Amino acid sequence: MKRFLFLIMAIVCATYCSRQVHNSENLAAALFTANPVVIDGSLNEQAWTDASRIYLKDNNTGQVVEDSSYSVYASVCYDKINLYIAFLCNDVDIFSSYTERDQHLWEEEAIEVFIDVDDEPNTYVEIELSPNNVLFDSYIVDPVNIDVEETAGFDLPGIETAVSVNGTVNKLNDQDSGWSAEIRIPFADLVKDFKFDDLKKAEWKINFYRLDRDHDGPSSYAWSPTFGRFHKPSVFGSLVFK
Numbered sequence: 638m639k640r641f642l643f644l645i646m647a648i649v650c651a652t653y654c655s656r657q658v659h660n661s662e663n664l665a666a667a668l669f670t671a672n673p674v675v676i677d678g679s680l681n682e683q684a685w686t687d688a689s690r691i692y693l694k695d696n697n698t699g700q701v702v703e704d705s706s707y708s709v710y711a712s713v714c715y716d717k718i719n720l721y722i723a724f725l726c727n728d729v730d731i732f733s734s735y736t737e738r739d740q741h742l743w744e745e746e747a748i749e750v751f752i753d754v755d756d757e758p759n760t761y762v763e764i765e766l767s768p769n770n771v772l773f774d775s776y777i778v779d780p781v782n783i784d785v786e787e788t789a790g791f792d793l794p795g796i797e798t799a800v801s802v803n804g805t806v807n808k809l810n811d812q813d814s815g816w817s818a819e820i821r822i823p824f825a826d827l828v829k830d831f832k833f834d835d836l837k838k839a840e841w842k843i844n845f846y847r848l849d850r851d852h853d854g855p856s857s858y859a860w861s862p863t864f865g866r867f868h869k870p871s872v873f874g875s876l877v878f879k
């Protein structure tokens with residue numbers, strides 16, 4: 638009898654513990670919004686006030702970012718047509734030299750989001766945005782061997798992005814506060830034959846990243862840390878639609 642009770646307790650504990658980990662670290666919820674989101678880089682809409690803040694961690698250590706001058710979070714919401722993603726990156730020095738779509742933004746400062754809408758873990762959309770609102774979008778088909786020129790040839794036709802900078806980009810001798818980004822992607826760009834009613838039962842794989850390249854050297858941040866290169870779909874978290 639004792640052994641039986643112990644077994645029941647172990648099962649309850651295992652279920653509870655795994656759910657706790659899932660909820661706190663690997664599951665993000667997008668909140669439906671009936672109010673318009675203006676893509677201007679300012680996160681002053683009610684939708685962003687209501688949305689959860691998905692804080693990123695140090696991608697090398699997996700630890701919470703203690704230095705608030707570099708903290709970063711993402712948020713997600715949606716309406717009947719679009720998915721909206723916001724980032725707020727604190728940063729004391731913001732820089733970026735890129736000016737053209739699909740340049741190699743990951744070599745400087747950028748935010749990134751990887752979105753996998755189907756059951757094939759090796760295929761997903763990669764979106765990056767620089768503090769100058771330069772976009773990199775690509776469709777990954779082999780995370781281990783990425784042909785950058787080939788995959789970046791993919792464009793999300795309806796994507797719209799904007800950045801708001803609290804500071805000055807590419808000016809080294811002053812102190813910046815940070816930058817925020819807003820991204821709108823029509824669901825039809827992500828899902829073939831998109832049907833709004835299917836979203837409630839969808840669970841997409843997703844990860845949020847940020848690259849910072851200040852004088853102290855490069856830093857990388859992730860919602861679900863990969864402890865190395867970002868293209869590790871096995872550690873992506875999940876996105877559900879509320």
Ligand SMILES: [Ca+2]
Nearest residue numbers: 675677678679
């Ligand atoms: Ca806005």
Ligand SMILES: [Ca+2]
Nearest residue numbers: 728730731850
């Ligand atoms: Ca920086």
Ligand SMILES: [Ca+2]
Nearest residue numbers: 774789791792
């Ligand atoms: Ca592209």
